[in-house]
Structure formats: structure tokens, C-alpha cells
Amino acid sequence: MRIAPLVFAAEGARFAAGPLGGKAAFIGVFVALLVWLLLLPARLIDEQGLQRPWWRNVRFWAVVVTLAQIWVYFYWG
Amino acid sequence: MDSAKLQPLDMALVAAYLVGVTVTGLWLTRGVKTSRDYFLAGKTLPWWAVGMSLVVSDIGAKDMVGLAADGYRYGLVMMNFDFIGCAFPVLAAAFLFMPFLWIAGVYTVPEYLGRRYNAAVRTFFALIWALFMMGTVGTILVSSAVMFEALLGWNFWWSVGITAVVVGLFTTTGGLKAVVLTDAISCIVLILGASLICILGLHRVGGWEGLQSTIGNMGWTAHHFHLVLPADHPAFPWPAVLLGLGFVLGPAYWIGNQAIVQRTLGAGSQNQARASFVFCAVLKLVFPVLLVLPGLIGLALFYGELGDPAGWDEGVGNRVLPLLVVNLLPTGVLGIVVGAFMAGVVANLDSYINSASTLVVSDLYRPLVRGRTDTHYLRVGQALVVVFLLAGVAFARIIQPVFGSVFEAFQTFMTFFQGPLLALLLLGMLTRRATSAGALAGMILGVGTAVALNSARFLFGREQGVSYLWVAWWSFVAAMAGAVAVSLLTRPYDEERLRGLVCWIPTREEPQS
Numbered sequence: 001m002r003i004a005p006l007v008f009a010a011e012g013a014r015f016a017a018g019p020l021g022g023k024a025a026f027i028g029v030f031v032a033l034l035v036w037l038l039l040l041p042a043r044l045i046d047e048q049g050l051q052r053p054w055w056r057n058v059r060f061w062a063v064v065v066t067l068a069q070i071w072v073y074f075y076w077g
Numbered sequence: 078m079d080s081a082k083l084q085p086l087d088m089a090l091v092a093a094y095l096v097g098v099t100v101t102g103l104w105l106t107r108g109v110k111t112s113r114d115y116f117l118a119g120k121t122l123p124w125w126a127v128g129m130s131l132v133v134s135d136i137g138a139k140d141m142v143g144l145a146a147d148g149y150r151y152g153l154v155m156m157n158f159d160f161i162g163c164a165f166p167v168l169a170a171a172f173l174f175m176p177f178l179w180i181a182g183v184y185t186v187p188e189y190l191g192r193r194y195n196a197a198v199r200t201f202f203a204l205i206w207a208l209f210m211m212g213t214v215g216t217i218l219v220s221s222a223v224m225f226e227a228l229l230g231w232n233f234w235w236s237v238g239i240t241a242v243v244v245g246l247f248t249t250t251g252g253l254k255a256v257v258l259t260d261a262i263s264c265i266v267l268i269l270g271a272s273l274i275c276i277l278g279l280h281r282v283g284g285w286e287g288l289q290s291t292i293g294n295m296g297w298t299a300h301h302f303h304l305v306l307p308a309d310h311p312a313f314p315w316p317a318v319l320l321g322l323g324f325v326l327g328p329a330y331w332i333g334n335q336a337i338v339q340r341t342l343g344a345g346s347q348n349q350a351r352a353s354f355v356f357c358a359v360l361k362l363v364f365p366v367l368l369v370l371p372g373l374i375g376l377a378l379f380y381g382e383l384g385d386p387a388g389w390d391e392g393v394g395n396r397v398l399p400l401l402v403v404n405l406l407p408t409g410v411l412g413i414v415v416g417a418f419m420a421g422v423v424a425n426l427d428s429y430i431n432s433a434s435t436l437v438v439s440d441l442y443r444p445l446v447r448g449r450t451d452t453h454y455l456r457v458g459q460a461l462v463v464v465f466l467l468a469g470v471a472f473a474r475i476i477q478p479v480f481g482s483v484f485e486a487f488q489t490f491m492t493f494f495q496g497p498l499l500a501l502l503l504l505g506m507l508t509r510r511a512t513s514a515g516a517l518a519g520m521i522l523g524v525g526t527a528v529a530l531n532s533a534r535f536l537f538g539r540e541q542g543v544s545y546l547w548v549a550w551w552s553f554v555a556a557m558a559g560a561v562a563v564s565l566l567t568r569p570y571d572e573e574r575l576r577g578l579v580c581w582i583p584t585r586e587e588p589q590s
Contacts (some may be wrong), residue, residue, distance in 0.1 A: 022305040022315030026161060029323060033165055037172070044172050047347045058348075058355045062168050065358045069164050076153055077305045 023077035027070055034066045083229065087412030094266060094416035095243060098259045098423060102247025105255040112455045115252035116184055116435040118343040122257050127340045127349070128356030130260035130428070132364065133267060134336050135163070137425025138418060139220040140368055141271070145401070146394030148372020150386040152292075152301030154313045155372070156365035160304070161319065162327035163361045171354030173580075174332045177506050179347050180577055184439045186333050186502070193505040193578045195513040196444070201520060203440035205494050206335055210433035214426060214469025215476050220395075221422040222473070227399030228415055237473055240422055241466045248427040249462045253343050253435075256427045263420035264360075270417020271367035277405045278374035291377040297385065301373065312544065321546030325553045329495035333502050336432040375401050430469075434461040492531065492545045496553030497523025504560055507580050509572075515564030523556025 037059060042049045045059045054060045083091070109115050136159075147155045183189045187206065191199025222236035231239070247255050282288045292298050300306050305315045331337055344350040375383070375397040382400070383393060402414055438458045497520050504511035504519075530548040 022308065022319070025315070025319055026305055026323075029161065029165060029319070033168060037168065040172055044176070045351075058171070058352050061355045061359060062171070065164055065168065065355070065362060068362050069160060072160060073304060076156075076303065 023073060026073045026077060030066050030069045030073065034063065034070070037062050037066060083411065083415065084408040086409050087415065090409070090412030091416050091419065094262075094419060098262055098420075099243065099246055101262065102251045102255040102259045105258055106247070106250040106252075108254065109250070109252050109455075112438070112451050112458065114254070115455050115458055116439070117339070118252065118254035118257060120343060121345055122254065122340070122343045122349070122353075124344060124349040124352035125356060126257050126261045127344050127353035128360065129264035130257040130340050130424070131337060131353060131357040132360045133260045133264045133421065133424035134340065134428035135330075136267070136364055136368065137217055137220075137421040138224060139216050139425070141418060141421055142220045142224055142395050142398050144368040145372040145375060145398040148369040149376045149383070149397045150372075150394065151312060152298065152373060153304050153369060154300065154306050154318070155369045156304060157313075157318050157322060159361050159365035159368070161323040163331065164358050165323060166328040166331040167354050167358045167361070169328065170332045171351045171358075174502070174506060175338075175341055175350055175354065176347060177578070177580070178338060178342060179350060184339070184342065185436050186335050186338055186498075187436065187440045189578070190501060190505065190516075191440070193575075194501070194511075194516040198501065198513065198516045198520065199440055200444075202494070202498060203436055205524075206436050207433060207441070209494070210336075210429050210436070211465060211468045211472055212476070213429050214433070214465060215472030217422060217426050217429070218469055218473040219476060221418075221426075223395045224399060224418055227396065228402060228418075237470055240426065241470055244423055244426045244430065245463060245466050248430055249459050252458075253339065253431055256431045257340060257343065260424040260428065263424035266413070266420040267417045267424070268363070268367070270414040270420070271364075271371075273410050273414060274401060274405065275367055275370045275374070277410070278371060278378070278401060281405060282374055282377045288373060288377050292373060295376075295380065297387075298376075301376075313546070314544075317544055317546035317550065321544070321548075321550040325496050325499055325549040326492070326546070329499035329502075329549075329553075333495070333498045335436050336428045339432050339435055340428075371401055372397055378404070426469075430462050430465045433465045434458045437461050489531065489545050492548040492552065493527045494524055494552075496527060496549050496551075497556035500553050500556035500560055504557070504564070505578070509575055509579055510564050510569055511560060512564045512567045512569065514567045515560040515562075518563035519556040519558075519560025522559035523552045526555040527552035 040059065042051070045057075046052065051057075108119070111119075113119055144155055144158075178186070178189055181189055181192065183192070185203070187199045187203040190202055218237045218240060221240050222231075222233045225231045225236035225239075226233060247259065279285065279288065282291060289302060292301050300310070306313050306318075308314045308316055341350040341353055344353055379397070379400050383389075383396065386394065402411065406414055435458065438454055438461065442457055443454060500519055500523060501511075501516050505516070527548055530543045530551060531545075533543055
């Protein structure tokens with residue numbers, strides 16, 4: 001029973017050191033960025049706090065860029 | 078060796094670009110009457126032009142030549158410089174950091190640091206930036222000379238001289254507005270030219286599948302089609318890429334680089350500045366492909382001539398792009414691509430020279446020579462453009478034989494102070510507790526760490542030394558640790574002193590909610 005956590009930790013470290021762990025880390029950064037962008041208060045998106053149509057909304061385009069990055073690292077990672 | 082014969086149509090296209098950019102730049106000098114017009118374009122720049130200018134201020138001749146060489150050597154992993162090293166920090170800068178610089182009403186990043194900490198920190202970083210920019214100007218001139226030599230048969234000093242004169246003509250008189258609007262033209266030409274190389278190159282190697290199978294059969298290219306390499310990879314282990322590039326070099330460049338920040342401060346409003354950053358991030362989705370793919374195409378087509386990069390002598394890698402251009406492109410297209418290369422050189426060079434001049438006048442000259450007229454500072458700024466061009470030419474001579482890869486040279490310059498700069502900016506903008514004594518300690522410790530780690534590289538050789546990505550990370554960590562420790566031991570600033578400079582303490586005009 002006491003060995004199980006050590007084995008788990010060793011396997012975890014091996015996974016983290018490999019390319020799959022790296023891929024997960026890079027995607028994780030962009031997922032965190034995506035969540036942050038979606039939760040940003042309107043005041044930090046627009047000086048006047050206005051709701052703009054999607055094609056003039058910087059939050060929308062920032063989310064598009066972030067999703068594209070997640071796809072890129074998922075596909076080419 | 079790889080020289081191309083430009084046909085009359087090619088020469089006409091190149092001449093049209095050069096004349097178009099110079100005339101546009103000179104025409105825009107009409108509105109320059111004050112130092113604010115010259116250094117910040119009177120805060121009238123549109124978001125789309127600033128966004129395009131941000132892209133070509135970052136990507137120029139050094140990236141076209143350097144990333145093609147490194148794409149040949151390492152493959153897709155080089156795209157990380159524009160993916161994790163750009164998209165993540167650019168979006169963070171747009172929504173979190175840019176508003177502080179905007180509200181503080183500063184001209185330069187060291188000016189912000191001076192207000193947040195003290196004059197010593199401001200002067201230190203202004204001096205370092207000035208040296209860095211001179212080095213960057215030299216780097217750009219070297220890479221342009223390499224390309225012009227290969228393409229047009231010009232000798233090194235002839236290339237450097239011509240480039241300096243063309244850029245100097247409109248940058249000296251037109252200031253930021255001329256630089257940004259000519260950059261927008263250059264960005265379009267650059268995208269067009271780089272796309273043509275990729276499309277024609279892919280066609281020649283049998284498409285994406287043909288490229289993958291040709292390179293896959295080489296034996297030593299196991300990682301060429303992966304963005305994330307194993308943690309024990311000698312050049313780009315993923316932890317170093319993520320921590321050094323994604324968390325330090327990228328953010329320091331996009332949040333703290335004067336050439337970048339100055340453009341957004343010249344935008345018409347805070348919203349326009351934010352939109353310009355996001356537009357830059359959208360454009361940057363395609364640039365990594367346009368810059369690294371030629372290296373892979375070059376590997377598939379010219380491996381027989383260029384060979385295994387492990388055995389390359391100095392400068393061999395810089396031949397990848399010229400070989401592609403000379404062997405792939407038909408008349409007319411060659412003119413567009415040479416024009417694109419010139420666009421990269423001009424846009425990159427004018428950005429750095431204009432920013433260097435702004436920085437020296439705002440952070441070094443104005444504090445020393447006070448009480449002069451605005452016209453005086455404007456004239457000094459214009460004279461400094463010429464000084465920086467000449468200094469860059471001299472520096473080009475020094476760095477030419479020292480560094481194997483032009484792109485690596487650029488990255489090495491940055492690692493000396495990007496980590497400490499980022500640590501001080503983050504602590505300054507996000508915490509109340511950071512003090513000037515802490516900043517000085519962090520700065521000295523961080524730069525000292527970078528110098529020590531980089532020295533090991535020069536003393537024991539490139540293979541034995543520490544990767545510059547790790548240098549960036551550890552210098553950041555050292556600066557952060559030094560700044561936090563000493564700040565906690567010294568007396569904190571009162572709230573009024575920090576108003577408008579720290580995230581959690583808004584200016585008086587803003588609602589407190």
C-alpha cells in the first residue's frame with residue numbers, strides 16, 4: 001500500500017518528462033488563458049464597458065486565437 | 078554561389094516597393110511638429126496599422142533568414158517562438174498590462190519603471206535598452222547583408238550602406254507615424270512574399286505529405302514535425318521552451334519591449350491599442366508557418382547540397398532561404414519576394430531605431446538636459462536616429478563573425494536582461510510591496526545570473542553551455558527572488574505614491590468599485 005503512491009509519483013514524473021506531458025502542459029497554459037479571457041470583467045475588455053457586435057469584440061477574437069493555439073498544440077504537439 | 082539574376086520585371090517590383098515606402102514615409106513627415114508627434118505619432122494611429130506594425134517590428138529579415146535555417150535544423154519546434162512565445166503574452170499584454178502604461182501616460186517602459194521605483198532603475202534599463210537596440214540594429218543589418226549578397230551579389234558593406242540610407246531617409250524625419258504606416262505596407266508585402274515561397278516550395282516537394290515522407294526518411298529528423306520535444310532534448314527541451322520562452326522571453330518582449338510598447342502608446346485610444354494587440358495575435362497565427370516551413374522545404378530539396386546541420390560551418394544555415402528563393406521562384410515572383418525581404422528589413426530596422434531614439438531622449442537626455450524647448454528635443458531625437466544607424470553599422474562588423482546563427486544572436490542579446498526586466502515589471506504592476514531597493518537588488522542579481530550563465534556558454538563552448546531559454550528563466554527567478562527578499566526588508570511605499578501605477582490602486586478619476 002505504501003509503495004503505490006511512489007509508483008504513482010514515478011509514473012507521473014515519467015509522463016511529465018515525456019512529450020505527452022509537455023503537450024499537456026502547453027495545452028494547459030492556453031486552456032487557462034481561455035478561462036481567464038472568458039471571465040475578464042467588461043471594463044478590461046472595453047474602455048467604456050460597451051457590448052460590441054462579435055466582429056468588433058476583442059474578447060471574441062482573443063478567444064478565437066486561443067482556441068486556434070489549443071488546436072495547433074493538440075495536432076502538432 | 079546562390080545569386081539570382083533579377084529580370085527587369087523583378088527590378089521594377091523591388092523599385093516600386095522601395096520608392097512607394099520612401100515616398101509614403103516622407104509624405105507623412107508633414108504632420109510632425111512636436112516631440113509628441115514624432116515619438117508617439119500624436120496618439121492618432123489606427124488599430125489595424127499598429128497591429129501590422131507590431132508584427133513586422135517583431136518579424137524581419139533576421140527571422141526570415143534565421144528561422145529558415147533553424148527550421149531546417151530543428152523543424153516545427155521553432156514555431157514555438159510565435160505560438161507560446163507570442164499569442165499567450167500578447168493577449169496578456171492587451172488585457173492586463175497595456176492599460177497601466179496607457180493610464181500612466183508614459184513614453185517608454187523605463188519611464189514607467191522610474192515612476193514606480195526610482196531614477197536609478199530607469200537609467201539602468203534605458204542604458205541597457207539602448208545597447209540592446211544598437212545590437213539589434215546590427216543583427217538586422219547582418220542578416221539583410223547576407224540575403225542581399227546571396228540574392229543580388231552585393232558585397233557586405235554595400236548592402237549595409239544601402240539599407241541604412243533607405244531606412245534613415247524617412248525614419249529621421251517622419252517619426253513613429255511614418256514608421257507605423259510604412260510598416261503596414263511592408264506587412265502586406267511580407268505576407269505575400271513568404272506565402273509565395275511556401276506555396277511554390279510545397280508544390281515542388283509534392284505537398285505536405287511529400288514533405289513529411291521526404292524528411293521522415295532521413296533518419297536524424299525524428300522530431301522535425303513536433304512542436305513539443307522531449308525534456309532531455311539538447312536544444313529545445315519542452316520545460317525550457319515553456320518556462321524560458323513562454324513565461325519569460327515572450328512576456329518580457331511583448332510587455333516590456335520599447336519597440337512594441339511605443340506603437341500601442343501611439344494608438345488613438347486604449348480600445349484601439351487593445352484591438353491592435355489582438356489583431357497582431359490573429360496575424361501571428363500564420364507567420365510561424367510562413368517562416369519555418371521554408372526551412373523544412375529547404376531540407377527536403379537541398380539536403381544533398383547543404384548536408385547535415387551537425388557538420389555545418391559558420392553561415393551555412395543562412396544559405397537555406399537564398400537557395401530556395403533562387404531555385405524556386407520565377408520572374409515577377411522573385412521581385413515580390415525580394416521586395417518582401419526588403420520590407421522585413423526596413424520595417425524591423427525603422428522600428429528599432431525610432432524606439433531607441435525615443436528611449437534615449439525620454440530617459441537619458443531629457444532628465445539630464447532640462448528646460449529646453451520641445452523643438453530642441455525633437456531635433457535631438459532626429460539626430461539620434463542617424464547616430465543609432467551608424468552605431469548599428471559598427472556593431473554589425475563586430476557580431477558578423479561571432480555568432481553561428483543570426484536568430485540565436487538576437488535571442489542571446491535578450492536573455493541578459495529580459496528576465497530581470499519582466500520580474501520588475503510584474504512586481505511593479507501587480508504588487509504594492511515592491512520597493513526601489515528591492516528592484517535594484519533584483520536587477521543586479523538577475524542580470525548577474527544571466528551574465529554568469531552566458532559566460533559559461535562562451536567559456537566552455539556552445540554544446541557544454543546552458544541553453545539561452547534556461548538563462549532567461551533562471552535570471553527571471555533570481556531577479557524575482559532578490560526583489561521580493563529585499564522589498565520585504567525595506568519600508569513599503571504609501572498608497573498615494575503608487576496611485577495609477579499598480580493594478581490594485583486606480584487613479585483618482587476611476588470609480589473605486
